[in-house]
Amino acid sequence: MDILQEIWSGLRHNKLRTVLTGLSVSWGIFILIILLAAGNGLKNGVTSNFSDRATNTVQIWPGRTSKPHQGYQSGRGLSLTNKEVQKIDEDVREMTDRTPVLDNYLTITNKAEYGSYSVRGVTPLYTSIFNLKFAENGGRFINQTDMNEKRKVIVLDKKVVDVLFKDEPALGKFVQVGQVMFQVVGINTKKDNWGNGNAYIPLSTSQAIFNPDEKYRSIAMTVNGLKTMEENDTFNLELKRSLAQTMIFDPEDTQALWIRNSQRDYIETMNIFNGITLFVSIIGIFTLIAGIVGVSNIMLVTVKERTREIGIRKALGAPPAQILFSIILESIMITAFFGYVGMMTGIGITEAVNFVMEQSAAQNPSDTGMSVFKNPTVNLTYVYISTLILIIAGIIAGYMPARRAVKIKPIEAMRDEN
Incomplete structure (x- = not known):
């Protein structure tokens, strides 16, 4: 002391x-x-x-060639079609799910409320690839029956619902997409980092109404087994070489195909x-x-x-x-x-x-x-x-x-x- x-x-x-x-x-x-x-x-x-979001998602978009190849001049616009979908199914062993994606920027109207949104034509696998979320009373996503019957059903992001329906219930209601009426069957509550929200309709319906040429905006897939940067870079390179065969472009062309690999980004x-x-x-x-x-x-x-x-x-x-x-x-x-x-x-x-x-x-x-x-x-x-x-x-x-x-x-x- x-x-x-x-x-x-x-x-x-x-x-x-x-x-x-x-x-x-x-x-x-x-x-x-x-x-x-x-x-x-x-x-x-x-x-x-x-x-x-899934950290094993790969999404590809067509670009424009910057190099001449096999008699084609540079500056040629490329497209994704069913040939590329089949090529992916044949060559990509790491793939578990995949969906083609159609994308149209259309006006969606509910009574006096309206807005312009990305309306995506997708398959039922889209929700598992991008981890969409639905509340207990939030309806459902597109299913195979919607695809087979080319139903005019639509799933809306919560952002879109908030604008078009305010405080009114949206499930079961009809909205006008372009000039066509669609019934709301689900509400995606997953928060989107970008834009004002999206809408989703069956791929077959989108092809029948909005995209008869069957050219896809992108193709999305989930892949497994890619754990390192080197493995992901190799996967991206092999995927590009594979699609170069059907899309006819130089595999070394950096502008021909855009690939976003979320695992690599992570x-x-x-x-x-x-x-x-x-x-x-x-x-x-x-x-x-x-x-x-x-x-x-x-x-x-x-x-x-x-x-x-x-x-x-x-x-x-x-x-x-x-x-x-x-x-x-x-x-x-x-x-x-x-x-x-x-x-x-x-x-x-x-x-x-x-x-x-x-x-x-x-x-x-x-x-x-x-x-x-x-x-x-x-x-x-x-x-x-x-x-x-x-x-x-x-x-x-x-x-x-x-x-x-x-x-x-x-x-x-x-x-x-x-």
Whole structure:
């Protein structure tokens, strides 16, 4: 108890020194937490954009040739037809589901409400490929009977329903698509990151009414077994070479066929954020080192200032171990207290930011669901370890100069003029 009172008296007597030492500790922990939270927030925000979509989806679109090939001039527009669908079925072993996609930008009308939307002609497999979602009373997606009978049924995104029907029920109602009436059989509640929403009709119906030429806008599929960037790049290259045979273009033509591989995009994104995490960790380590240097420098000055005091205490019979212990305990108390202050301040700010973002999301339920920054929290294990490192550094920083000081003879220590 006497030692604690003595330490407290010393800290009060040297407030500036105490605050400077503590700030170097608090600042190191605080910055570490903010950096880690910011890195995690960015990573969580971007990765959440992949959570509602399949990460093994591949979609292809026809382009325009930029190289002459087999007697054809460059600048030739290409198309996707049933030949390409059959070629994919024959050559793509990794494929599990696939659907051709027709796309028409049409006006959809319900009474006085109307809007222009992408009306996609698709097969029943589209919902599993793109993870569409339906509430318990949200109806259904297109089925095989709709395809076989070329039914005039339509599934609407929630965005479209909100515009066309406001607060009215949409299921079972009829809407006018172009000049044709379709019955609403389902409502997709999955939040779309882009655009004002889509509508979906049976592929066979779209071909009969809107696309008699049977040229597809794109082909979408799910694939399995592609886990690395190299495997996905090889898959994209082989797919392009396969379709080059039926579409007749140079496989090296970068403009002839557009391929979006969501698994490759996901791996690339994760690699980027692994790099960001490493970068943030390195900055955090250097911040801790700066804190350790700050503690060490101030403790050196502290012991230097107290050399005369140490000599007097030794002359009065104080054991060297007791003097050493008091200096080390003072270092521990400063490091632990201000480390805790920095930790709680950093955690408080990250939690406040997280709360504000959650409240903002709750107040905008119709938002697209796309996030750039989300849940900026930090693993407290790293924080505790960092604080412990600083405390250990504080012990070492206090011990080394104090050990040298207590070895000085009392008469020499009392002559010290600082």
